[in-house]
Amino acid sequence: MMQSLRFIINFSSESCKMECSVCKKPTNQRCSRCQAKYYCSTSCQRRDYPNHVLDCPLRSADILVKNALNDLIPSKMSVRYEYGFCNCKHLEDESKLIGLYIGLIEIIGCNANQLHSWWESGTLSENIKRAYDDKGYTSNYYKWFLKNEHVLQGLYKYEEDKSYEYLMEKHYFSLIMLYLSERDLKVPFNSFPRSKRNVCAFYLTIITGRIPIIEDIDWIDLGFCSCKFDNNYLGKSEERRLGDLYRELIVQKGCKIDEFHDAYLSGSIGYLLERKCGSNNCNWLSENKIEIRGYCNPTKSVYHLKQYALSDSAVLQPSVDVDYGFVNCRTEDERRQLKHIYRKLIKTPQFETQDLHEACLAGKIFDYVKSILPNEMLKSDFFKNPYP
Structure with a gap:
């Protein structure tokens, strides 16, 4: 602390x-x-x-330190943009860059304040070299960096759509060209409708070997929200399995963006997966109750609850506020306590998303939570909702 x-x-x-x-x-x-x-x-x-x-919102440097300590390549776009990962052309280069940061943080002892200060002053590359040289510490990651200093050149603050459109135009567009129609290849990325830009972003995520982060719209729209939390792969083994299925559809089967976009709009991605990847994979979807809603189609508020409870930065949706008792909280401290309870509930092996949804509709959230967390100090008034 x-x-x-x-x-x-x-x-x-x-x-x-x-x-x-x-x-x-x-x-x-x-x-x-x-x-x-x-x-x-x-x-x-x-x-x-x-x-x-x-x-208090975390700076990109704080998130980078957490990623490095957990040996994870950053997935949050602001971190990737501000600390050089977006400038890497291959996933292997991203692995070497996080290795460089791991050595800097775990072995040399640099902290988030130093990293943020170096980034803010535009001297990140120079100070990393000074830190490694002063400690006399060399590694294959540092040797790679000395040949690839360009990945830390021209780093700027991430500014949502403005930064992302720049990346699409300058860096990422080449990665998805194979999947775009001839018509789309002739127009700028920012002229695409929002739904198609979402699909392009998802293709980039899958092609580069990642899965959507919990704050992404893809996490809700494309079914990752309905995956069960478990003790493997930091609780994301089902999410990774779903990511592999999308990777088969896109990379192995060569599904074009227009075809995926049509299914995204119509809410028929499950059918697209079955048609392209076979029934065995899609049986896994139904057996594990994976729900893929598509673009702007209705979704259960329980999935927004999962997003809010498991994320440090997701916004509390009005439906969650009413359905899951946050509206009953009188203070911010009570809201934090309730969020903590739901986070603990979701991470419990016995938890089933559909069971919580049904308990919500029956007006029995307190009974369900108590059955999973019998030793937790709970206030029944917190869990009241307008149902049944």
Whole structure:
């Protein structure tokens, strides 16, 4: 906890006086990461840390450090864009780049504050070389980097659609050209409808060997939300199996973007998978209750609940707010407690998404949660909803 606190212990200031979030004293000092919470002293900031750390958005450097400590190639687009992964042409190069960061963080001892400072000043590449050389530490990853410094050149802040469209035009478009129609090859990416841009983004994810991250619209639209959490592959073995099925459809069977896009709009991706990949794979979909809704088609609020509970940054949807009791919470602390309970529930082996959905419709969420988490201190008032 103390290491995490160092990320936000510095204050920025402004001329007007505000109230300390803890003791209500006048102050012009605030959290330097989120710029939202005000504190009069480090003592008050420390007291509020257990609550604030849940709301304070992570910088890309913080997420990168977490990925490196877990030996994971980053999937969050802001991290990939700001720390060079989008400049890698092959997955093998991305593996070498995360290896470089792992050595920098685990062996040399650099932290998120240093990485963020280097990135912000545009000196990331120079400081990485200095850190490795000062420690006299060499590795195959560092030797690879010395020949591929270009991956850390021209790094800028990620700005949602603006940055993504740039990547599509300059870097990624070549990876999906094989799957685009002749007509689409002649027009700029930003002229595609939103639904087709979603499909292109999904193709890139699958072609480069990844699966959608939980915050992505693809996670909901393309069925990953209905995969069961388990103890393998950081809880994502079913998601990886589903990703492999899409990879077979796209890479091995050569499904074109137009064909996939049509199925995406009509909600018939399951039928497309069965037709292209055979019934055995699709039997797995039905046996494991994988639901693929497609673009803007109705979906059960329980899947948005899973997204909100398992993610640190997903937005609470109005349907989840009402259906799953968050509307009953009087304070932010109670909302955090309820979110924690649902996260714990979803990660329990006995949990079934469909069972929670049915309990919601029957007005028996409390009974279901209690049956899975009998030792958890639960308030029945939290779980009331307008049903049945």
